[in-house]
Amino acid sequence: MTPTFAGQLINLLAALLLLIAFAMLSQRRVLSLIYLFAWQGFVLVLSTTLVAYSTGQHHLYYSAALTLILKVFALPWILHRLIIRLNIKWDVETLINIPTTMLLGIVLVIFAFNLALPISQLASTVTKNTLGIAMACVLLAFLMMITRRKAVPQVIGFLAIENGLFFAATSATYGMPMVVEFGVALDVLVGTFIFGIFFFQIRETFDSLDIHHLEKLKED
Amino acid sequence: MIHSIFTQLLQTLLIVGLAPLLVGWVNQCRAWLQNKSGAGVLQPYRVLHKLFNKDAVLADGASPLFRLAPYVQFGCMALVGTIVPVLATDLPFAAAADVIALVGLFALARLFAALAAMDVGTAFGSMGARREMLVACLAEPALLMVFFTPSLIAQSTSLPTIVETLAHREFVLYPSLAFAAIAFYMVSLAENARIPVDNPTTHLELTMIHEAMILEYSARHLALIEWASAIKLMNYSVIGISLFLPWGIVEAEGWLLIPVALAALFAKLLAGGAALALLETLSAKMRIFRAPEFLGTAFLLAVLGMLIRLALEK
Amino acid sequence: MDSLSAIAANVQPLHFVLGVMVAWLILGGLGLVAQHSLDFVGHGLFPASAVASLVLAGAGLAALGAPSQAMILALGLPDLPFHVRLDALSAFFLVLLGGASAGISIYSAGYFRQGEGTPPGVHCVLYQVFLAAMAAVIIADDAYMFMVAWETMALSSYFLVTSNHKIPAIRSAGFLYLLLAHIGAIGILLCFGIMQGGHGDYTFATMRAAPLTEFWASAAFLLALFGFGAKAGVLPMHAWLPEAHPAAPTPVSALMSGVMLKTAIYGLLRVTFDLLQIQLPWWGVLALVLGLMTALFGVMFAAVQTDMKRLLAYSSIENIGIILAGFGLTLIFHTYNAGPLAALALAATLYHCINHAFFKSLLFLVTGTVLHSTNTRSLGKLGGLIRHMPWVAWLGLIGTIAIAGLPPLNGFVSEWLLLQAFLATPGLPSSYLSMLVPVGAAAFVLAAALAGYVMVKFYGVIFLGQPREEKLARAHDATWLERIGLVWLAAGCVVLGVVPVFVLGQLDHVNAMLTGHLLGQQVGGAGWLFVSAMAPERASYSPLLFLLGVLAALGATFALVRKLYHGRMRRGPAWDCGFPLQTARMQDTAEGFGQPIKQIFEPVFRIDRHMPSPFDELPRYEGKAEDKLWYALYLPVARAVEWISASISILQSGRIHIYLLYSFVTLLVLLIFVR
Known part of the structure; x- marks a missing residue:
């Protein structure tokens, strides 16, 4: 595999990541959202492996393996269990105004691309062009969190932000130091557990996972 | 010169003559996929022949516009077929239109179809016209964004130039082109009245779009319209091929290369037709007001393709 | 003879343009002479006006390639003569004016009927003045003439719009038009004020030479965009268009929409690319x-x-x-x-x-x-x-x-x-x-x-x-x-x-x-x-090949179908999927045809629906899609203006002593300041 071809493949995977980010933005079903999240993790694994292979950065293999275990299998499995236990497997969220959200998403992408342009001109990695996409993924996941009303999709949005950041680290500087990565992975895992516990508590209290009930907690 | 005129004639005849075959192939594939035996790939020809032989029945109130419209539709589609490079890029007629002008020609045919549908003054006719125009309005922005990406790569909207640029270079993976190709596929489903936007074989009046427009037509007029929509499907297929899969189209003078180009074309069309049948078997028709979302997705993909082209592939 | 040919050789497109304008004014004057003679006005004056339009278009076409010419007319105020200039930009818009108005004038010759509002002769005056004013706007070379022509254009078209002035809706449409036209004119006037750069000389030649900073140039551009935008119907100054066009007699609507809106575009181009240096x-x-x-x-x-x-x-x-x-x-x-x-x-x-x-x-x-x-x-x-x-x-x-x-x-x-x-x-x-x-x-x-x-x-x-x-x-x-x-x-x-x-x-x-x-x-x-x-x-694109290609394909198909098969045809009732009852009311109405757009782009409209209840004897559905901007922008502004004028009207007490007191106080204040 020539380096340019590997670069093109990485670009293709980056584009796929962006596409999945948009798909998550417009996905109504909770279950499909989890699958999309898993797929995003999988694409991330592929691209990290590819970067590791084409640049000879061996520590990236480890982070790819970590991503595979954590984000493709463990977290989706936990989330899946969670929605079965919460009995919201077939939940459909009513999303208002998908076209407006999509247009906003496009504007965010343009913003992210322009933001990354000067940085990627400085960087010397083969993946420098994908930095814009990584930032776009982060922003889109953020937008997804803003537009959702149910708790589980919000958590998925949060995890997707982490995916975007991870990809940004890979594309800008060939990944973070292993210690940091392990730390982040642990944080995410623990975070998901805590969120799970919170879900049960929220539902106990309000009989629903709709987070606008949390507004009632405000002291007047 | 003789060479180019020959290829021009050959490809026009090919597109006009083989269009019903493509429709027959799609129908046959769908029948196989649905465990039916199917009527054979030649069935559309039989239907056309039968229709041409029948006496035309014209509704009482129909104006001359109603009779003119099928000929205009057929003429427009045949003209598109002469302009798209199918076998070779060296066509004397190709400079008459770039890809945007081709879209204009499709729109002209559609305008006449919609007006003719309103001419008799039946409830279904005008409903079909309205829906057809609606789908077209939403499809056109997406289609334009699709054309942006290849024309950015080739620095041209003229199809022969795009084909020469894309097929000539060393193999490069363009994620942007992949996005544009998916978007183009979605738009052409909508424009050709296929599932999931419209169902070409439906018998429910209320869900019809294209069929509702041609309810009042019979005999040779109906035959011309059916044939024109077959050519339209063919045209969209060959535009898609020349934008996204241009390998095999002859670029210089060479008699020997034409059979190769023909073989490549057949292979692509067979695969594309089968894929279309598969998609139509797997999906169901959407409600009409879901069509904006469907086409919005196509638009999104096309815009993403263009942005990725601008940001990634410099 | 020599002097005649010398004059003929010196006749320039600009002379033709001025001649056409004079001819229009004369035709208008003739209309006043025979106000009620429909035959004379319709079959005499309007066709003549159309011929004048054609001459104007020809002169414009000739001037497109020629170098620009300028003249100073012996008109206007003392020391403030009218400057005119014919360059490529003006020439193009003159072609547009002449070409479109030729068709509209000849149509008008057959259009006007007796007994519709204003008498035909008066109509003819206003119409010809309108045409001449538009031509004057296009060839004006100083702000003074430009504004005079611009206002003449606005006023003559106002009277044309309200020619059926007995109908209240038409009067209010005309008022809205006049109002927005004048608000726009203020913008244009201020724009010229900025561009003259403090010289006090309002010819376009000085404006071209006046050095403006980026700030003042931007201010001038924004004012021009506002002023000309109000005439052209650019958002949010569009409100007069859908009111005035239906109210006006049809040839006037055609002239306003087809030609007058373009004078605004002309002004915008003139200011932005010609008068402003940056x-x-x-x-x-x-x-x-x-x-x-x-x-x-x-x-x-x-x-x-x-x-x-x-x-x-x-x-x-x-x-x-x-x-x-x-x-x-x-x-x-x-x-x-x-x-x-x-x-x-x-x-x-x-x-x-x-x-x-x-x-x-x-x-x-x-x-x-x-x-x-x-x-x-x-x-x-x-x-x-x-x-x-x-x-x-x-x-x-x-x-x-x-x-x-x-x-x-x-x-x-x-x-x-x-x-x-x-x-x-x-x-x-x-x-x-x-x-x-x-x-x-x-x-x-x-x-x-x-x-x-x-x-x-x-x-x-x-x-x-x-x-x-x-x-x-x-x-x-x-x-x-x-x-x-x-x-x-x-x-x-x-x-x-x-x-x-x-x-x-x-x-x-x-x-x-x-x-x-x-x-x-x-x-x-x-x-x-x-x-x-x-x-x-x-x-590349070749419309002629398109036209010929479509026609050839059409003809060939027609001939082939006839030759290979037959051309037999009979008439029968419409099929419509076999539904027995078909009335004209079952077709799509205009509302029905617009319904999908109303539904998909719902946030754009202010939709007012009246649904019939199930027990209505005569159920009626009514759905109106109105302009949100009208409610969000125009009505608040109108209310604010009303409120301000109501507040000021307190000054109006109606007693004469109070008015005298006002004058007296004013006098005192002025004396103090002038001292």
């Missing part, structure tokens, strides 16, 4: 965004209209939006030093101006004839007119195809050129613009595609289907004078569409003047048959 990129972005918004707004509202002239008025808003977007694109390219692209965008803009003049005039005149023979403007009461009015219907079809932007007619050429300019935007040096402007192209295409939707509705509901009222069977076709006018405009649409290379060659003189670049080989590189953008291998 241009800034953000002006272009502003104009582009405003233009695209106006275009989308106009076309969406056009889609939900039920009055045919209102529909066309909204469609004019859309086209002005497209023109403004083209203007913005020109500015963007110009300020980024992409000269050839700026020339391309400018050519597309100007091309669309003249196209719109022809097809919109044509369609307005078509509605005029329909209105005369059916006495209704409401689309819900029309239908099936192609059977009784074949001339109008088939000529209207040409206008419909042209305005829908379809090949091979003229609307497509300008939209194609504009799209090519949009396609070149990714090459701009600003990375934000290079990504955002192409997405703007999608908005443009959406507007153009929706225009197709609107025109199918317009044409289909008026001319096709079954007649929705019984009286429509008695509809009569256009008179022969009306037909000449319609044929002239339709022929314009075809010619402008089929020979774009020639038209673009003429437009190049304007390009050279405003952008300093020529399209030249760019568009004609592949011979006269093919128009190409940038280079022939980049994109």
